[in-house]
Amino acid sequence: MDLGPTNHYQDLGELIEVVAKTIYYYNNRRVHTKLKTAPVKFRLDREYLFKELGT
Numbered sequence: 583m584d585l586g587p588t589n590h591y592q593d594l595g596e597l598i599e600v601v602a603k604t605i606y607y608y609n610n611r612r613v614h615t616k617l618k619t620a621p622v623k624f625r626l627d628r629e630y631l632f633k634e635l636g637t
Contacts, residue, residue, distance in 0.1 A: 585604065591597040610622050617624045 585597070585600055588597065591600065611620050613620055614624075619627075
């Protein structure tokens with residue numbers, strides 16, 4: 583994860599916020615190669631499918 587030079591941020595709180603947003607994006611919104619979709623969409627699609635199939 584490349585956030586650029588650390589002196590780019592005003593304070594530690596701003597850096598922590600950027601790191602947290604980057605981690606959230608990586609884990610939830612980014613298209614993962616193996617899933618071929620974002621994890622949140624994958625989970626919602628599976629939940630819908632299981633509900634439709636009644637399992």
